[in-house]
Structure formats: structure tokens, C-alpha cells
Amino acid sequence: MDITVVGSGIVGRTVAQGFTSHGHRVTLSSRSPEGHSEWSAETGITVHLPHGALRDADVVINATPGQASIEALTGAGLGEAGSIVVLDLSNPLDFSTGAPRLSTGVDESVGEAIQAAFPVARVVKTLNTVNAGIMTNPGSLSEPTAQFVCGNDEAAKETVVGLLTGVGWEADQIIDLGDLTAARQIERYLMLWLRLMGVLGTAEFNIRLVRS
Ligand SMILES: NC(=O)c1ccc[n+]([C@@H]2O[C@H](COP(=O)([O-])OP(=O)(O)OC[C@H]3O[C@@H](n4cnc5c(N)ncnc54)[C@H](OP(=O)(O)O)[C@@H]3O)[C@@H](O)[C@H]2O)c1
Known part of the structure; x- marks a missing residue:
């Protein structure tokens, strides 16, 4: 599959390498490509x-901060990209006042905002509830853990679930939460995730769904 990652932070570079190592053709979009020439030479990723x-x-x-995502995706030409699948892993974290908080209201999400801004694109929210290193390497944890997906287009979700299982997420731990309004809950989980990280002293963890 041909994948373009928008955003060259730790997440963008990590998932670009992860999907490349699983056989996908990946390129990275950055406003400053010259700053990544060494990384590009090392990884072979353009x-x-x-x-x-x-x-x-x-x-x-979408591997950009939630507050900047629409601007970043506009710059990358999402408005002209038709019904492309958008795997949105962003979070609306706002650090401007010190302690992190969410920049969205309880009945809002970045995933829905992107979908509203680009109505023809097919947005699927996933991967935002785990640290960058786990996104394309869930096997780094000691047992299979949960990954959420939601979106309005079933075929787009199938495409994304295929990408997830391809990098090792186990099918029975991929939880389809339904339409994109579930992005509100998945994004709000981040506040609990941050609390857990503080208590556990590591970002390398995830939750597991256990059924009776
Ligand atoms: N860190 C994690 O482990 C983790 C885990 C789960 C989810 N997330 C989410 O994943 C996303 C990326 O995280 P990150 O830590 O890699 O973020 P980051 O370093 O803060 O930003 C990622 C990239 O987004 C681009 N960007 C920033 N502002 C922009 C703007 N106004 N317009 C266009 N592009 C802009 C920049 O790329 P260029 O300058 O190259 O264009 C930047 O390097 C965030 O939404 C974060 O909440 C992170």
C-alpha cells in the first residue's frame, strides 16, 4: 500500500519506519524536509x-498535533485527494497552560473536525491511545492489547484494520467502536493515559480487553 505520513515528529517518523518494515511504500510529508536528510538516508524513506x-x-x-491537523492536512493537499483513507492518530493535547488538557469539548473530536473539513475523505481514528513505539510494534508488549478504531466508512475501516493486523495487532483486540463520534471517547482516554503513565513511570504500556 502507498502511505504518506504527514508530520515529522517522533510519531510520524516511527510509524513511517514501522509500516515500511512491513512492506508498505511510505513517504513522509514535512514542511522542512531538509531537516530530515540524514534520517531519510538512513531509513530510505523519502x-x-x-x-x-x-x-x-x-x-x-495524520501524525500532527490535533490543533494543527486541519492546517497540516490542507497543506498536504487532502482537499484535492478525493476519497483517500485518513488514518488519524492525533490527539488534541494542549500544553500551553502547563498541565496537559484537551483543546476539544466533550462533544467534539479532532477526528470529526478533520472529517467535516474534508467531507470526501474517509477518516478512521485509531492508534492515538498508545505510545509511538507501540503503534507499529504491538508485539513489544508482553501480551496482545486493545486497539480502538472508529469511522463512518466501513471499507476505510477495513483498510485500516488490515494495516493494523499487518503490523501485529490481534484481530480480537481490535475494537470497532462504530462511527466517528467515538473519536470523542478515544481522544478523551488520553487524560487517563497520561495519569497512568505518571503512575506507572513508563509510556510503554497498553490496556487489554477481557471478555467473559
Ligand atoms: N508521542 C506519542 O507517542 C503519541 C502517541 C499517541 C498519539 N500521539 C499524537 O500523534 C501526533 C504527533 O505526535 P508528535 O509527538 O510526533 O507531535 P509533534 O512532534 O508535536 O508534531 C508532529 C509534526 O507535526 C507537524 N506540524 C506541527 N504543527 C504544524 C502546523 N501548524 N502545520 C503543519 N504541520 C505541523 C510538524 O512536522 P513538520 O514540521 O515536519 O511539518 C511536527 O514535527 C500528535 O497529535 C500526538 O498527540 C502521540
Whole structure:
């Protein structure tokens, strides 16, 4: 699959390498590709300027801060990319006042905001509830753990679930929460995730769903 990752932070670079190592053709979109020339040479992953970055992509991964996502995806040409699948792993975390808080209200989410801004694109929210290193390497944890997905388009969700199982997420731990309004709950989980990280003293953890 041809994947373009938008955003060159730790998450963007980590998932770009992860999906590349599982056989996908991945490129990275960055406003400063020159800053990643060494990484690009090491990994073999091409880093482009945003303009035209989605031209050949089947899937775009949004790896930008939630508050900047619409601006970043606009710059990468999502508005001209038709019904492309958008794997949105962003969170609306706001650190501007010190302690992290969410920049969205309880009945809002970044996933829905992206869908509203790009109505033809097919947004699927997933992967935002785990640390970057776990996203494309869930096997780094000692047992299979839960991964949430939600979105309005069933075929797009199937595409994303295929990407997830391809990197090792186990099918019975991939929880389809339904339409994209579930992004509100998945994104709000981040406040609990941050609390857990503080208590556990590590970001390398996840929850597991156990049925009776
Ligand atoms: N850190 C984690 O382990 C983790 C886990 C789960 C979810 N997430 C979420 O994943 C996303 C990425 O996390 P990160 O830590 O990699 O974020 P980050 O370093 O803060 O930002 C990622 C990239 O987004 C691009 N960007 C930032 N502001 C932009 C703007 N106004 N317009 C266009 N592009 C902009 C920048 O790329 P360029 O300058 O190259 O364009 C930046 O390097 C966030 O939403 C975060 O909440 C993170």
C-alpha cells in the first residue's frame, strides 16, 4: 500500500519506519524536509514538502498535533485527494497552560473536525491511545492489547484494520467502536493515559480487553 505520513515528529517518523518494515511504500510529508536528510538516508524513506505529497497515496496518516491537523492536512493537499483513507492518530493535547488538557469539548473530536473539513475523505481514528513505539510494534508488549478504531466508512475501516493486523495487532483486540463520534471517547482516554503513565513511570504500556 502507498502511505504518506504527514508530520515529522517522533510519531510520524516511527510509524513511517514501522509500516515500511512491513512492506508498505511510505513517504513522509514535512514542511522542512531538509531537516530530515540524514534520517531519510538512513531509513530510505523519502521526505517531501507537503504540496502534492498525497498524489500517489492510498492512505494518509495524520501524525500532527490535533490543533494543527486541519492546517497540516490542507497543506498536504487532502482537499484535492478525493476519497483517500485518513488514518488519524492525533490527539488534541494542549500544553500551553502547563498541565496537559484537551483543546476539544466533550462533544467534539479532532477526528470529526478533520472529517467535516474534508467531507470526501474517509477518516478512521485509531492508534492515538498508545505510545509511538507501540503503534507499529504491538508485539513489544508482553501480551496482545486493545486497539480502538472508529469511522463512518466501513471499507476505510477495513483498510485500516488490515494495516493494523499487518503490523501485529490481534484481530480480537481490535475494537470497532462504530462511527466517528467515538473519536470523542478515544481522544478523551488520553487524560487517563497520561495519569497512568505518571503512575506507572513508563509510556510503554497498553490496556487489554477481557471478555467473559
Ligand atoms: N508521542 C506519542 O507517542 C503519541 C502517541 C499517541 C498519539 N500521539 C499524537 O500523534 C501526533 C504527533 O505526535 P508528535 O509527538 O510526533 O507531535 P509533534 O512532534 O508535536 O508534531 C508532529 C509534526 O507535526 C507537524 N506540524 C506541527 N504543527 C504544524 C502546523 N501548524 N502545520 C503543519 N504541520 C505541523 C510538524 O512536522 P513538520 O514540521 O515536519 O511539518 C511536527 O514535527 C500528535 O497529535 C500526538 O498527540 C502521540
